Amino acid sequence: MADRLQDDSDGGILQEVAQGIEYAMDHCISRYGGLVWSIAQRYVQDHSSAEDVVQETFTDLWKSAKRYDPAIATECTFIGMLARRRAIDFARKESRRPQLEPLPEGESLHHASVEPSAAVSCESEDVRAALKELPQETQQIFSLHFDEGMTHPEIAKKTGLPLGTVKTRLRRGLIEVRDRLRRLDGGQPFTSATS
Amino acid sequence: MSDQDILRRFEELEAGRILGDLDAEESKEWEELSKGSRCHMDLSLELTAAAIETEFLQSRDSVLPDKVLANLNEGKAQFITNEPDTETVVRPTLWLQLLSAPQTAWAIAALFAILFVAKSLVQGPTINSDPPVVIIPPSPEEARDQLLREASDLIESDFGGLERYDEMSGKVVWSDELQEGYMTLTNLPANDPAANQYQLWIVDPDRDEKPVDGGVFDIPTDGNTAIIPIRNPLAITKPQAFVITLEQPGGVVVSKQEVVVALAKAS
Structure with a gap:
């Protein structure tokens, strides 16, 4: 694709x-x-x-x-x-x-990629659509991190969320967005770590 | 822990690595897992993070400081070869230009001529062989005249010389549809290409706030009329003005407009 x-x-x-x-x-x-x-x-x-x-x-x-x-x-x-x-x-x-x-x-x-599909759709509209499908709170964390450049402790302080929660939501949110973009590109989710 | 759990854990740590938030213990765990035969890295998470970040940052319209730009222009010199290899991939915009250019008709004619010759060779010599076909590409004047005949959306505008170039005159013709245009310039002083070159800029606010490069060109002799094809690497959609500046040899990415030679406003 x-x-x-x-x-x-x-x-x-x-x-x-x-x-x-x-x-x-x-x-x-x-x-x-x-x-x-x-x-x-x-x-x-x-x-x-x-x-x-x-x-x-x-x-x-x-x-x-x-x-x-x-x-x-x-x-x-x-x-x-x-x-x-x-x-x-x-x-x-x-x-x-x-x-x-x-x-x-x-x-x-x-x-360089070992697995069959490193490809993800990176089109702007696809990225925006994938971000919008995240839970509202995760979207806010993404915006603070990727847009405003805040560190995890800064996000925790601003949102009142525990630091561990900020960390987990960013990580899982990133995986979720990747999987959505990969599906848009016709690839398979959760294959990157398989042998 | 099942294989699936291990894979999920590795993915989460990999995401943490990309986001830069692994603590010492997690880093060690990631290293251990990445050595295992079940867990392999690919670039998908990193590309996703880059795609998200560029999506957010692209809208900021940041501009490189002049000093950084100058360093980049200096630094790129050692990587320039300007020699396309035999597998040059023509960009889509260039394809559109090529397909719409008047030279294309000549190229197609040449192709048919070559095919005809090849077919003749395969079939063996013929008694009444025609003389070889010589293909002469159209001159800029012929190409411009063809554009004038064929373009249905032609933009025409007169150049006015500025300051010490006030004796120059000229006209620009442009077609959005064909992505083709020509300048006809009279009394523009000859330039020494080793010292400086003229550069055309196209003001197209629909495309970009900054003027778009329209190509570098030379005027070899004083007093003559020169027809210069516009060479736009980017598609132009709605030009508002055409500006000629005098720049360093090879042209520049962003003009400081220290020497603005002439201006034509699109009507």
């Missing part, structure tokens, strides 16, 4: 970035620079470090664009994931978050 993963703005620009075509790289910076900057600022407080996150994210992108598989995710989500990884890595240095595994070298995202 690769076709549904590409919105009009995607247009396969990463395939041209992978070939080192300058205007495609310019387009990428122009289109996704603001998003990467937002993600960097969300995780990294220091302005100079946020600038480094953006620089390193795009360097990652120039190197790893050839591993992008449109059957797995939209370009926007792929770039968001690279930025998120890089930002979390910087934040980890401030002892705030754990390190994520680096992307495997020389393999496409599709091959």
Whole structure:
């Protein structure tokens, strides 16, 4: 269901970035620079470090664009994931978050996944629809975490919920949204951890 | 604990890892479980988290600071080859442009000519073989004239030169439907491509707040009239204005508009 993963703005620009075509790289910076900057600022407080996150994210992108598989995710989500990884890595240095595994070298995202369907539908309307199906309280927690960038203790303080409840609802909510997006993409839920 | 329980527990820990909220004990548990043959990671949870985050953050319209943008432009240089490989995938927008471009007719004609020659070779030599067909692509002037004849939604507007370019004149024609357009420019001073290049910007508020790149071009000699095809990498839906600036060689992603050469407002 690769076709549904590409919105009009995607247009396969990463395939041209992978070939080192300058205007495609310019387009990428122009289109996704603001998003990467937002993600960097969300995780990294220091302005100079946020600038480094953006620089390193795009360097990652120039190197790893050839591993992008449109059957797995939209370009926007792929770039968001690279930025998120890089930002979390910087934040980890401030002892705030754990390190994520680096992307495997020389393999496409599709091959990097062991299981049959890493693909989830990342179309905006599908993500919005999946979020709306979460319980109201979980939606609020998601908004505080993903939109306002609050930490778990900050969410617990604001909502009055126990910290453990915030943690559990975020984790289970993420799995639930993943399963809904995966169903929209035609995949099977709960297969990622099976052998 | 059943296999299903183990898998569910691993998923929950994996979600915690993606969200960055594993405590030391959970990290150890995750490491142990991930070594087991039953539990494998994939990217689906991480992609989901990225999709949710980008969904929330995309609407903020953040703009890169100039310093960061300059660093990115500098840093990308070592990765530029500008040589598409043999398996170049043409973007859908380019397909639309190609299918609607006047050159396409010539290309199809050339294809038929090649097929005809190939068929002749397979069938063996013929006594009365025709001379080889030479395909000449249309000039910018011919392509523009064809657009003028065929476009049903043509936008036409006159360029006015600004400041030291006030002697230039010109016209722009554009078709939303065909995603094709041309500028006819007269008395625009010749540029040295090694020092600077002209760049067209298309103001299309329906598409983006910022002007969209319409391509870099050169004027080789003073005083002549040049016909320049518009090269828009992004689809244009409702252009409000066309602006020519003078930029560094290769053009820029975002113009500082230090040298605005000419402006044409779409009527």
